[in-house]
Amino acid sequence: MTILDYFIIVLFSILILVIGLSFSKTSGKDMKSFFAAGGAVPWWINGLSLFMGFVSAGTFVVWGSIAYTSGWVAITIQWTMCLAGFLVGFVIAPKWHKTKSLTAAEYISNRFGLKVQKSYSYIYLSIMLFMTGVYIYAVSRILEVSTGIPLYLSIALLGVIVIIYTSLGGLWAVVVTDTLQFVILTAAAIVVVPLSLDKIGGFSQFLNSVPSEGFFNLSNHEYTLNFLIGFGLYNFFYLSGQWGFVQRYTSVATPRDAKKVGILFGVLYLISPVIWMLPPMIYRALNPELTGLQDEGAYLMMCKEVLPAGMLGLMLISLVFATNSSVQGVLNISAGVITNDLYKNKFPESTEKRLMLVAKSSTLMFGLLTIGIAMLVPLMGGAKEVVLSVAALTGCPMYLPLIWSLYSKKQTGYTTLLTTVVSLIITLFFKFILPLINGFNLSREGEMMLGVGVPAAILLIIEIALRLKNKPETEYLKYLEFTANKPVQEVASAIESAAENNQGLKMIALGILATGLIIGGLGAMAENGKGYVLGMAAILLLIGYKILPKTSKIK
Numbered sequence: 001m002t003i004l005d006y007f008i009i010v011l012f013s014i015l016i017l018v019i020g021l022s023f024s025k026t027s028g029k030d031m032k033s034f035f036a037a038g039g040a041v042p043w044w045i046n047g048l049s050l051f052m053g054f055v056s057a058g059t060f061v062v063w064g065s066i067a068y069t070s071g072w073v074a075i076t077i078q079w080t081m082c083l084a085g086f087l088v089g090f091v092i093a094p095k096w097h098k099t100k101s102l103t104a105a106e107y108i109s110n111r112f113g114l115k116v117q118k119s120y121s122y123i124y125l126s127i128m129l130f131m132t133g134v135y136i137y138a139v140s141r142i143l144e145v146s147t148g149i150p151l152y153l154s155i156a157l158l159g160v161i162v163i164i165y166t167s168l169g170g171l172w173a174v175v176v177t178d179t180l181q182f183v184i185l186t187a188a189a190i191v192v193v194p195l196s197l198d199k200i201g202g203f204s205q206f207l208n209s210v211p212s213e214g215f216f217n218l219s220n221h222e223y224t225l226n227f228l229i230g231f232g233l234y235n236f237f238y239l240s241g242q243w244g245f246v247q248r249y250t251s252v253a254t255p256r257d258a259k260k261v262g263i264l265f266g267v268l269y270l271i272s273p274v275i276w277m278l279p280p281m282i283y284r285a286l287n288p289e290l291t292g293l294q295d296e297g298a299y300l301m302m303c304k305e306v307l308p309a310g311m312l313g314l315m316l317i318s319l320v321f322a323t324n325s326s327v328q329g330v331l332n333i334s335a336g337v338i339t340n341d342l343y344k345n346k347f348p349e350s351t352e353k354r355l356m357l358v359a360k361s362s363t364l365m366f367g368l369l370t371i372g373i374a375m376l377v378p379l380m381g382g383a384k385e386v387v388l389s390v391a392a393l394t395g396c397p398m399y400l401p402l403i404w405s406l407y408s409k410k411q412t413g414y415t416t417l418l419t420t421v422v423s424l425i426i427t428l429f430f431k432f433i434l435p436l437i438n439g440f441n442l443s444r445e446g447e448m449m450l451g452v453g454v455p456a457a458i459l460l461i462i463e464i465a466l467r468l469k470n471k472p473e474t475e476y477l478k479y480l481e482f483t484a485n486k487p488v489q490e491v492a493s494a495i496e497s498a499a500e501n502n503q504g505l506k507m508i509a510l511g512i513l514a515t516g517l518i519i520g521g522l523g524a525m526a527e528n529g530k531g532y533v534l535g536m537a538a539i540l541l542l543i544g545y546k547i548l549p550k551t552s553k554i555k
Contacts, residue, residue, distance in 0.1 A: 001146065004525075005313030008518070009147075012184065012317045015514060016177050017161060019507045043257035045504065046248040047264030049178035053245060054081060054269075055185070057139045057319045060276060064299035066223070067277040068284050071215035073223050078273035080232035082266050084239050089262020092240040094255035095406050100483055102250060104243040104402065105337045111405060111479045112413030114345055119417055120402075121337045123424075124243060127394050128334060129366070132327050133373025134390075136162075139320050140374065146300070146316055155374045158320070162327050163367035176504050177321070180511040183543075185318035187519060187536050188311065189275050195306035195529045196282040209285030230448035234395055237452070239265070241399025243337070279303070308526035308533065314519070327370070335362040392447040393431055397423030400455045409476040410466040411459075419462065423455040509548035516540030 067074035101107035105124075109117035140154035149157075200206050219225055239245055239262075249258040280298035286305065290298060303315050339359040344350060350358075401416040427450055434440050442450065516537050523533030 001312060001316075002309045004310040004522075005316070006147070008310045008313035008522070009317045011518065012314065012321075012515075013161070015511065016180065016321055019177060019180065019511055041251050041504070043252050043260040044264060045176070045179055045508075046252055046257075047261045047268075048182045050239075050245055050248045050261055050265050051268045051272075052178040052182050052185075052322060053248075054239075054265075055272075055322045056135055057142050057322065059322075060280075060299040060319060061138070061142070061296045063273075063277065064280040065295045067280040068290065068295045068298035070220055070223070071210065071217070071281055071284075072277075073217060073220050074277045074280075075273045076218045076228065077223060077231060078269060078277075080228055081235045081239075082269035082273075083232055084235040085262050085264075085266030085269055087236055087262075088239050089259050089264075089266060092403065092406070093249040093258040093262040096246050096249040097252070097255040097258040099250075099406075103336050103340060104241070104246040106340065108402065109345070110482055112416060112475065116413035116417050118342065118345075120420070121342060123398060123420065125334055125337060125366075127390065127398060129369055129373055130390055132331070132370045134377055135327050136370060136374040137377040142300075142316070142319060152375055155371055159367060159371035159374065162331065163364055176507050176511075179508050180515070181318060181321045183512055183540065184314065184515055185322050186272075186275075187515065187540060188307075188315040188318050189272075191311065191529065191532050191536055192279050192303055192306065192315070193275055194532050196279045196302055198529075199306050200282050200285050206282055206285050210281065211284075215281075215284075224445060227445045227448060230445065230452050233452045234392065234448060237400045237403060238391070238395045240403045242395075247336070306529065308522065308529055310522040310525070311519075311529075311533065314522070331363050331367055331370070334366045335359050338362040338366070389431060389447060392451040393427040394424060394451070396452045397427060397455045400452075401459060404459050404463075408463060409473045410463060410471070412475050415462045415466070419455055419458045422458060426454050427451055505547060509544050511544075512540050512547065513544035516544055 063074045063078060066077070096104075096107075099107045099110070101110060105117055105121050108120050136155055136159055140151055140158055143149050143154040143158075144151045197203055197206060200209065214220055219228060248261055252258050252261060276299075279302040280295075283298045283302040283305075287301070300315075303312055307315060336359070339355055339362055343358050343362075344355060347354075397420050401411070401419045405411045405416055427447075430440075430442055430450055431447070516539075519533060519540065520537035523530055523537055526533050
């Protein structure tokens with residue numbers, strides 16, 4: 001990396017941080033603005049934020065590794081996320097919006113009672129503490145490899161940055177910086193593709209240089225059809241029920257907007273995997289000698305081969321903040337759980353000022369715990385092992401029962417929580433206890449199918465049993481009565497909502513314009529790929545220019 005790359009890293013870090021902190025006044029004044037951004041975030045901003053919540057450095061490390069070794073199947077795996085997004089948009093997202101709840105935890109409290117909600121909150125916070133710790137660890141590892149900054153120092157620096165602008169800016173800071181990170185990452189990733197093809201000698205040369213057998217198959221012996229089905233179901237349940245993602249469906253104005261959030265996610269995951277995975281596939285043709293864990297760096301190696309000075313720094317910082325966007329969303333929703341669903345229920349007379357203090361303190365506390373977990377990840381077997389196992393074995397047991405309850409009148413707080421707890425016990429037993437007893441180890445496909453199949457089977461059995469007994473739907477009827485008498489979550493006043501939307505759009509426009517100018521400067525200095533870089537800069541400047549005038553029209 002050159003001095004210019006380091007300069008770009010520092011420059012964009014400051015840009016993202018300043019934009020996040022710009023919301024410290026408008027989005028930090030009350031609970032609604034801090035956790036739901038006033039309840040009227042434009043659907044396309046939440047759609048981009050939802051998308052970026054799925055993207056991290058692991059996207060390019062894990063799937064890039066598969067793209068290098070196995071080819072097109074890496075794209076197929078990610079297309080399951082596309083299908084999940086469309087299904088969530090048409091079926092689940094509007095349903096969440098109609099619950100009239102600020103958070104998923106609030107829905108649980110309204111539907112099943114405070115005791116069940118507290119139990120779910122503790123389980124959720126425990127799981128997400130590990131997941132966010134791994135996110136920070138993964139991107140810190142990339143920083144260490146790319147820049148030489150020691151791992152633990154990288155963890156501390158990244159953790160503190162995320163804590164600061166999430167605690168001060170709330171959800172608006174999260175969704176706006178997510179949008180800018182999407183722009184930066186997409187701009188850099190698109191430029192890499194034609195430069196990579198030029199490096200190898202064109203598309204036909206690429207086709208002739210990669211393995212002829214199975215490289216463009218949709219599946220293979222390792223990533224089988226059963227794995228793809230299981231992974232697709234997992235992504236559907238995760239996208240439907242993960243509490244941070246639910247917040248993206250409830251913080252827009254209408255159920256129709258919530259539907260658009262999911263559909264936009266699906267569209268982006270239809271296109272983006274092709275752009276992301278072509279460079280490591282092309283690198284296979286350029287350098288087929290990578291072995292072992294070396295293939296995890298295939299994407300960045302391709303970037304180093306083709307990107308002009310400064311653009312490599314841009315790609316690196318986009319990967320860093322793409323990962324951090326996942327952490328931001330979790331920190332915000334976790335603080336919401338602690339404040340709105342635990343503290344407020346225990347101290348219902350708390351003032352808005354007191355609740356905001358608890359919210360920001362909760363973000364700080366959870367963030368510091370996350371940094372601590374990140375520093376322990378090497379002792380747990382590394383990021384890949386923790387992420388894949390925790391996601392496969394805990395995702396569906398945690399989220400599927402809640403999704404089921406959106407459509408079932410029979411399920412109660414007891415049966416829903418019982419399903420989650422029993423499923424977690426069974427899946428974790430197969431993962432950690434059974435290998436100690438008889439040496440049996442689950443495959444990746446086995447973990448995925450077990451994590452999906454166990455809670456689904458338990459819920460189906462309970463549902464059938466409850467219907468056969470024809471027990472009265474007491475809890476559900478109470479919930480209907482409660483929601484009927486509860487007003488729709490008050491959207492901030494028209495003036496306040498317009499002001500927040502205006503500021504959000506303005507920050508996005510200014511961020512895009514700044515990105516376009518910086519990339520244009522890099523293109524002017526580039527020795528290779530000048531046309532591609534300058535072309536991308538022109539597109540960004542045009543987009544920023546088109547968005548900016550609209551901000552002045554919002555009254």
